[in-house]
Amino acid sequence: MKINVQNRNVMITGAGAGIGRQLALAYAKHGANVILVDKQEEALRQTVQLIQHAGVEPLWRVVDLSDANAIAACFVWLESTVGHLDILINNAGFGITKSLFDLTIxxxxSVLNTNLRGTFLCAREAAKLMKKAGAGAIVNLxxxxxxxSEPDTEAYAASKGGIVALTHAMAVSLGPDRIRVNAISPGWIETGDYEQLREIDHRQHPAQRVGKPDDIVRACFYLTDPDNDFVTGTNLVVDGGMTSKMIYEE
Known part of the structure; x- marks a missing residue:
């Protein structure tokens, strides 16, 4: 697979751990200039150190994406530091598993403001810079x-459903500016100890395995490659076929 990100400015949110960390490492490895954002400073520092050990010096900033003012300030800093942005990967997000009868306003x-509003605001600010440059690519996780859904995940499900709708809306609005906007919907992506998974965990996927962060990395490389300029407004489901499988309880 050709990786076409050399010398491109790539901002990744939620870069402190999990999929975000793997995205940061992968884009840096292939020559991108990575700008890393996370709410958790210590976790973000660990990602930065891993990239530095590979001989690359990333830019980074601690940002709470539920804070609209913090997002605005981050993009002012970004423009003054690197001037333009080629790629934004909106990866940051979290969920709360709690009965809908007990979930507080x-x-x-907190979930919707971080996951959905944060994605919108980052994408909008990124699009301002991309419009000036004449092109760009945005990927929303x-x-x-x-x-x-599983039970008791209403806020998370609503935020992610909103991101899918936001993606195709922004793709249409930003198309004339040559800014592509796509989404990736991961299924079960194991970011912990993969070896501790059970055989039944793998077998419930038509692909016969649980996903890994690298599966999402490769999807991002595809969607951010400027040669793939005919792909916009899509939601790429990367789940080993799990959402295609009908499951009946015996």
Whole structure:
């Protein structure tokens, strides 16, 4: 697979751990200038150190994406530091598993403001810079939870469903500016100890395995490659086929 990100400015949110960390390492490895954002300073520092050990010096900033003013300030800093942005990967997000009867308004708002509003605001600010440059690519990390759910995940599901809708809306609005906007909906992506997974965990996927962060990395490389300029407004489901499988309890 050709990786076409050399010398491109790439901002990744939620870069402190999990999929975000793997995205940061992968883009830096292939020659991108990475700008890393996360709410958790210590976790973000660990990602930065891993990249530095590989001989690359990333830019980074601690940002709470539920704070609209902090997002605005981050993009002012970004423009003054690197001048333009080629790629934004909106990866940051979290969920609260709690009965809908007990979920507080504050908890609902915290999830929606970070996952959905934060994605919108980052994408909008990024698009301002991309418009000046004449092109760009935005990838929003949604989830298969936009399509199917477990109990007690209403706030997370709503936020991810909103991201899917936001993606196709922004793709249409930003198309004339040559800014492509796509989403990725990961399924089960194991970011912990992969060896501890059970055989039944793998077998419930038609692909016969649980996903890995590198599966999402490769999807991002595809969607951010400027040669793939005919792909916009899509939601790429990367779930090993799990959402295609009908499951009946015996």
């Amino acid at each position: 504050e908890e609902w708002d 949604a989830s298969t939870r936009a399509l199917m």
